[in-house]
Amino acid sequence: MENETNELFPAGIENTLSTYREDFVRENLMSDAFLDFVEENTKPIDRMFAYYQCAIMEVETKFKVLDESLSVDLERNPIESIKTRVKSVDSLLRKMRRKNIPLTLDAIEENIKDVAGVRVICSFPDDIYELADAFLSQDDITLIEKKDYIKEPKPSGYRSLHLIVEVPIFLKDEKKNMKVEVQFRTIAMDFWASLEHKLHYKHDLPEERAKVLADELRNCAEQIEMLDLRMQAVRNECNL
Numbered sequence: 001m002e003n004e005t006n007e008l009f010p011a012g013i014e015n016t017l018s019t020y021r022e023d024f025v026r027e028n029l030m031s032d033a034f035l036d037f038v039e040e041n042t043k044p045i046d047r048m049f050a051y052y053q054c055a056i057m058e059v060e061t062k063f064k065v066l067d068e069s070l071s072v073d074l075e076r077n078p079i080e081s082i083k084t085r086v087k088s089v090d091s092l093l094r095k096m097r098r099k100n101i102p103l104t105l106d107a108i109e110e111n112i113k114d115v116a117g118v119r120v121i122c123s124f125p126d127d128i129y130e131l132a133d134a135f136l137s138q139d140d141i142t143l144i145e146k147k148d149y150i151k152e153p154k155p156s157g158y159r160s161l162h163l164i165v166e167v168p169i170f171l172k173d174e175k176k177n178m179k180v181e182v183q184f185r186t187i188a189m190d191f192w193a194s195l196e197h198k199l200h201y202k203h204d205l206p207e208e209r210a211k212v213l214a215d216e217l218r219n220c221a222e223q224i225e226m227l228d229l230r231m232q233a234v235r236n237e238c239n240l
């Protein structure tokens, strides 16, 4: 008899699969052993994310202070906005899988340097380096890694200055050094990166077409760099 769903699977297979999936989840993911494992490990994981959130607050405050203090001499605010995020569990697990990192909290703290992220959006390219230098000169900040994708853009056209730093957080009875990734960009670089990130989700284009669009995005990034430099030149003429 002709099946009613499609040509590969007999009718009713979807229901069977769904029942199988549900049985699998009940027997494995909802087993006592697994639920005990979740209970045992949730608190340390929550604690780790809370510490990263504390480190973000420390770094964000430092930039707010720098913005306020620099604004007096500059007569303008060098920071347009600050965005922060703790890496999503999904993105964290993907990175651990990609880099083959052991499934322990110590391994995460040691190897994943961007669990805590702070993005500082600046007005002009010069502001990026002035803020980064002022931030790094603070005696409780330790530079771990620096990647200057403004001087050497990524093949995609991506431009930003990335710093990995360690910052202390002060807990009830201990001081803990936490890693934070700080990304500095101009408004124009951020505009490009946000849109390029969204367009990345479209993966089903033919190879030739994808290459044309990648070239187009790289070209847009170059035009954006020109705009940043022109705006900076205007600012210099205005003595700001």
Ligand code: 0O2
Binding pocket: 087, 088, 091, 113, 114, 117, 147, 154, 156, 157, 158, 162, 192, 193, 194, 196, 197
């Ligand atoms: P999320 O969590 O969504 O922000 P490493 O960490 O050094 O082992 P990785 O992860 O390649 O290696 O570091 P990289 O390239 O220095 O920085 C990664 C982050 O920079 C990305 O975060 C983006 O925020 C940004 N980025 C890097 N390249 C591009 C790019 O071509 N386009 C855009 N739009 N953003 C980019 P994640 O990893 O996506 O994670």
